[in-house]
Amino acid sequence: MIYSDIALNAVFVAVVLDLFLLKSRMMTRGIFWLTYFLILPFQLLTNWWLTSNAIVMYAVSDITGQRIAGAPIEDLLFGFSMILLTISAWEYFKIRLNEK
Amino acid sequence: MENLHYSYVLIFIAICAVGVNFGFRLQFSKKLKLFLLTDSLILVIYLIWDFWAVSKGSWFFDSNQILGIMLLGKLPIEEVLFFIIVPMMTVLTYLALTKLTGWGKAKEDSR
Numbered sequence: 001m002i003y004s005d006i007a008l009n010a011v012f013v014a015v016v017l018d019l020f021l022l023k024s025r026m027m028t029r030g031i032f033w034l035t036y037f038l039i040l041p042f043q044l045l046t047n048w049w050l051t052s053n054a055i056v057m058y059a060v061s062d063i064t065g066q067r068i069a070g071a072p073i074e075d076l077l078f079g080f081s082m083i084l085l086t087i088s089a090w091e092y093f094k095i096r097l098n099e100k
Numbered sequence: 101m102e103n104l105h106y107s108y109v110l111i112f113i114a115i116c117a118v119g120v121n122f123g124f125r126l127q128f129s130k131k132l133k134l135f136l137l138t139d140s141l142i143l144v145i146y147l148i149w150d151f152w153a154v155s156k157g158s159w160f161f162d163s164n165q166i167l168g169i170m171l172l173g174k175l176p177i178e179e180v181l182f183f184i185i186v187p188m189m190t191v192l193t194y195l196a197l198t199k200l201t202g203w204g205k206a207k208e209d210s211r
Contacts, residue, residue, distance in 0.1 A: 003158045006149055013145070031203040035194045042116075046109045055106050055165045062158040086142055086187040087194050093137040 002062035007074035007081075014081035017088060024091035026084060036083050043079045047071035105165035106178040110185050117189045124196040128188075135191060142187050143180070147171075150179055 018026055026032040050056045051070035058072055066073040121128045128135070153159055154174050161176050169177040198204035 002156075003153060006153055006158070010149065029203070031194070031198055031201065034201070034203075035190070035197050038197065039190060039193055042113075046113070049109060050106070053105055053162075053165065055162050056159055057162070058159045059157050062153075062156070082142065082146060082183075082186065083190050085145070086138060086190045089138040089141045090134065090191055090194070093134050097134055097137070099131065099134055 003058065003072065003074045004062070004064055007077035010081035011077050014085040014088070018084055022088050022092040024088040026088045026091065032084070032087055035087065036080065039083055040076075040079075043076070044069040044071075047075055102164055103167055106161070106176065107167065110178060110181050113185050113189050117185065117192050120189075120192045120196050124192075124199055126192060126195045126199070128192060128195075135188065138191070139184055139187050143183050146183050147175070147180065150183075151175055 015027065018024055048069040063072040063074055068076060151172065151174060166176040166178055171177060171180055
């Protein structure tokens with residue numbers, strides 16, 4: 001499985017978990033999108049640091065080749081999925097732990 | 101100091117996290133159990149993907165710019181820390197924005 005597939009699967013898994021399994025349905029709420037778009041520029045900043053210094057490198061054969069701020073476009077999908085799943089899981093466990 | 105290049109990212113996010121936590125009085129230390137549960141899910145899922153991709157050679161790391169402590173001989177310790185500190189910053193951002201906008205309350209009312 002190449003990175004493009006992993007990234008698409010990551011988004012798929014996060015969306016399915018959010019909407020149907022954890023049922024936090026963060027995707028339908030403005031606060032999630034506000035959070036995401038605030039984090040996004042910071043992701044681009046760290047991506048730029050990690051790729052422009054060649055700290056992390058990618059197999060050319062495993063990515064589409066489209067890059068944003070030095071990093072493969074797949075990174076944006078991967079990052080989106082992680083942010084969604086984090087907040088979705090947080091809300092899921094919050095209810096189960098009965099926390100405010 | 102070159103071997104700290106990846107760590108700088110983690111340190112930068114950690115500083116932001118501390119600043120947001122205290123700046124917005126989020127009392128994150130009282131929510132560690134909830135965070136531990138949340139992050140265990142993230143760690144399991146993303147470390148499997150990461151390990152898979154590294155095994156396949158989809159991405160790899162400059163050994164001069166990481167600490168050199170490897171999980172299962174393949175994953176830099178920085179990757180593991182990344183999947184702890186980034187979700188922590190994500191939650192803190194979410195909590196701060198909820199507090200700032202009051203949007204989180206609408207959900208509780210509608211339940």
